[in-house]
Amino acid sequence: MSADRTPANKAVSETQLIARAQQGDEAAFEALFNTHKRRVYSLCLRMTGDTAEAEDLAQEAFLQLFRKISTFRGESAFTTWLHRLVVNVVLMHLRKKGLQQVSLDEPDGSREEPVKRDYGEDDHRLLGSVARIRLARAIESLPHGYRSVFILHDVEGYEHNEIAQIMNCSIGNSKSQLHKARLKLRELLREEAKNLAPEESELSGLDPER
Amino acid sequence: MSDQDNETTVPERAACREFERGLASYLEGGAEPSVLAHAKQCPYCAVILADLEQIRFVSHHLPQEEPPARLWANIRAHLEAEGIIREPVPAWRRWLPRPAFFPSSAPLGALAALALFAATLLVPGRSMENRSRLNAGTAGGGMVAASVAPIGPDENLTRTLSEMEEAYRSRESSLEPTIKAAYQRSLASLDACIHECSRHCEMEPGNTLARQYLVRAYQTKAEVLASALEYGGR
Numbered sequence: 001m002s003a004d005r006t007p008a009n010k011a012v013s014e015t016q017l018i019a020r021a022q023q024g025d026e027a028a029f030e031a032l033f034n035t036h037k038r039r040v041y042s043l044c045l046r047m048t049g050d051t052a053e054a055e056d057l058a059q060e061a062f063l064q065l066f067r068k069i070s071t072f073r074g075e076s077a078f079t080t081w082l083h084r085l086v087v088n089v090v091l092m093h094l095r096k097k098g099l100q101q102v103s104l105d106e107p108d109g110s111r112e113e114p115v116k117r118d119y120g121e122d123d124h125r126l127l128g129s130v131a132r133i134r135l136a137r138a139i140e141s142l143p144h145g146y147r148s149v150f151i152l153h154d155v156e157g158y159e160h161n162e163i164a165q166i167m168n169c170s171i172g173n174s175k176s177q178l179h180k181a182r183l184k185l186r187e188l189l190r191e192e193a194k195n196l197a198p199e200e201s202e203l204s205g206l207d208p209e210r
Numbered sequence: 211m212s213d214q215d216n217e218t219t220v221p222e223r224a225a226c227r228e229f230e231r232g233l234a235s236y237l238e239g240g241a242e243p244s245v246l247a248h249a250k251q252c253p254y255c256a257v258i259l260a261d262l263e264q265i266r267f268v269s270h271h272l273p274q275e276e277p278p279a280r281l282w283a284n285i286r287a288h289l290e291a292e293g294i295i296r297e298p299v300p301a302w303r304r305w306l307p308r309p310a311f312f313p314s315s316a317p318l319g320a321l322a323a324l325a326l327f328a329a330t331l332l333v334p335g336r337s338m339e340n341r342s343r344l345n346a347g348t349a350g351g352g353m354v355a356a357s358v359a360p361i362g363p364d365e366n367l368t369r370t371l372s373e374m375e376e377a378y379r380s381r382e383s384s385l386e387p388t389i390k391a392a393y394q395r396s397l398a399s400l401d402a403c404i405h406e407c408s409r410h411c412e413m414e415p416g417n418t419l420a421r422q423y424l425v426r427a428y429q430t431k432a433e434v435l436a437s438a439l440e441y442g443g444r
Contacts, residue, residue: 062285135268
């Protein structure tokens, strides 16, 4: 790692960029955009599963950020501030679309449904190595309620108390939805593995049930 | 599958249910020793546990997607339209330090000079003969005439630009060497561009592209000189 890439220098650099952006400096806006664009866009894409929507939402999130940047005083990490803003933009969009398909206030029914297993058959591991692309695709197939909690927790690293605050639900429901999401993902990946031709699954490292 | 196999799986199901009840908590880091203990004994539950742990691990390392290149262009356009980008930065100026404020009226002078340059270049010249010839025939010919009118020497133009250059020369010694060198490179490049565009305009009076480049070169030179005067006046 070069000297100017250390976290401390990066933070100083970002602080300077923010200060310049607060003065309306175009180059600073562009530098901040370039620093965060991939994570912001990826979050939008995973939450919506649609490239056009993701682009619109990323644009809206950055515009809101830059409109408010003069109010940023550095009490919290800029990245945290930005990503909370992005999540809010996306969730607002999903609510407007009525896509909260799984209520976060529904009773926890995960314990009522047994985990799918195949007794009497060789139940090999789902994946020798979970292919990231297939996992990303499976995440897009999750119902939106599951998807949001899963992305926030397992992909973005939010804690359950933060998710509960962001999504206006209880911590218990956040945990419950996360577990359901993981089980659902496993199901989706297993289904996909079954549908792959043997030679394809062998090549891709999948080890489907036989 | 033999009957013996079936007999061995059935008693395990109750333990498997117990495993499932503790699974979510275990994956969240909860103390659930029975989960791991059961997974060691039950190959089916071991697979479930391994799958979920792997999904959780890989999710933390998903690749990030690159947004379309037009995303920044769209955002930038909004920022400029809303006045959030307060002063669009010309490309040539991005590598120069930005003054904190305008300490003099030089920018206004440059703007006036700029308007003068543009007006003189775009309005047909003083030759009535040329104007009548070029306007003849079509409605709206004025624009055509303006775009193809030959550029003649203009005393006001050359005097204004000379004055700005003279003012700059008198102040350039006060600039930092690196800043001064940057301005000199920029002005030399613009002079070369003006010379080249003027030559093409003289050779091809109807070459509108050369005329547009010439106007732009004059504009940029006026901006550079104004900027240099700001620095020199601080």
